[in-house]
Amino acid sequence: MSYRAVFAVREFRAVFAAHAMSTLGVIVSEIALSVLIYRLTGSPLLSALTFAFGLLPYVLGGTLLSSVADRFPARRVLVGCDLLCAACAAVMTVPGTPVALLLALRVVTAAVAPIFQGTRASTLGDILGEGDLFVLGRSVIRITGQSGQLAGFALGGLLLSVVSPRVVLMITVITFLGSALLLRFRTRRRPARAGTAGGGLVRDSISGMRLLFADRRIRSLLLLGWVPPMFAVVSEALLTPYADGLALAPGGLGVLMCGMPVGAILSETLVGSLLGPRGRARLTMPVAALALVPSLGYAFEPAFGWALVCQILTGCGIAYTLGLDLWFVAAVPEELRGRAMTLMTAGLMTAQGVGMALAGTLAELLPVHQVIAGGAALGVMCVAAVLWRTRAALPEALVRRSGL
Known part of the structure; x- marks a missing residue:
């Protein structure tokens, strides 16, 4: 099975194109809004809040509104989220819009993001099935x-x-509208996974979350999806002060910032292309265990070249998620899949935000290179504990098939 087989599915091609458009829209709008707020206020804090508000509301939408992904037809949810983001971006373009409203609109789009991403992830299971095609489809979305x-x-x-x-x-308004049109007219309408008899959205979301956390296997896989990235982002969060300590020009910092995405793209592409399902499953736990080891190199205060190597190798650790995706979708009941995917996404973004915040706080008290190396050491121990729990929670038949 290869990436070519995924793109042979017409409906997936539409989802992929819509994802590419909306991703560009989100990232470009973040930059544009940050610059706009800075020009209006001259405040670095308010400008930085543009990016912070892109992470923090994930926990709100991912917990209190996760049932949207299951209680309504997926296509309607996806199109509705795109249209809401387009409307928010359109209001941002109006001259004279207060800064407080600009930030509030940013919160709205961020709160919608986990619902959109969770719904799309669960829909991939309908489009591609729950086997290897689903794993490769998720990989393409991440890449x-x-x-x-x-x-x-x-x-x-x-x-x-x-x-x-x-x-x-x-321009970002146009990308969101383009994504909505693709999803509306190039994907099939499917019924909702769950009815609405369970009460309100918030109550249903919390109830679904309790069911997911009550399952030992699902709980372990959620932690496996959250803990490694929480520590992996420590080095990325502190690259600016680290580059300043090396007296690097802005271009050098930009190259370092590209290190982790480049490593992630490279590793996912190679593992997805060259290995089959069993091979990816066998790599899941070893790669997760080793993902944070490169960041230990910051203990030696590496120069630019070695720091870039550390960033690329840390990014390569994302390859563990190919096996994780297969285990997770197999563990979650069909009627909870949308909520589970939304919760996974929200928890991932929240964990990364917490990791960045803690790293920045510690860097006020300790040298940057020590914070990065110390975070990696603590992360290795925490990931080892999560892997031990996950190994114990997986069914023995799955363990044997995966060669673990």
Whole structure:
């Protein structure tokens, strides 16, 4: 099975194209809004909040509204999320919009994101099945997201050099509308996974979350999806002060920032292309265990070249998620799949946000290289504990098939 088989599915091609458009829209709008707020206020704090508000609301949408992914037809949810994001971006383009409203609109789009991503992930199971095609489809979505980061930052910087932030935001409105049109007319309408008899959205979301956490296997797999990335982002969060300590020019910092996305794209592409399902499953736990080891190299205060190597190798650790995806979708009941995928996404983004915040706080008290290396050491121990729990929670038949 290869990536070519995934793209042979017409409906997946539409989802992929919509994902590429909306990813570019999100990233470019973040940059444009940050620049717009800074020009309006001159405040670095308010400008930085644009990015912070892109992570923090994930926990709100991913927990209190996760049942949306199961209680309504997936296509309606996806199109509705895109249209809401387009509307928010359109309001941002209006001259005279208060800064408080701009930030509030950013919170709305961020709260919608886990619902959209969880619904799309669960829909991939309908489009591609629950086997190897699903794993490869999820891999393509992640690769596109990482590539979109690189392309989005470059495109956003280029556009802002020639047009105003509000014009750039208008362009993102077009990308969201394009994504909505693709999903509306190029994907099938499927019924909702669950009825609405369970009460309100919030109550149903919390009830579903309790059911998911009550299952030892699902709980272990959720932790396996959250803990390694929480520690992996420590080095990325502190690259700016680390580069400053090396007296690097802005271009050098930009290259370091590209290290983890490049490693992630490279590893996912190679593992997805060259290995079959059994091979990917066999790599899951070893790669997860080793993903944070490269960041231990920061204990030696590496120069630019070695720091870049550490970043690329840390990014390569994302390859463990190919096996994790297969285990997770097999463990979750069909009627909870949308909520499970939404919760996984929300928890992932929240864990990364917490990791970045704690890293920044510690870096106020300790040297940056010590914080990165110390975070990696603590992460290795925490990931080892999660892997031990996961190994014990997996069915013996799955363990034997995976060669664990």
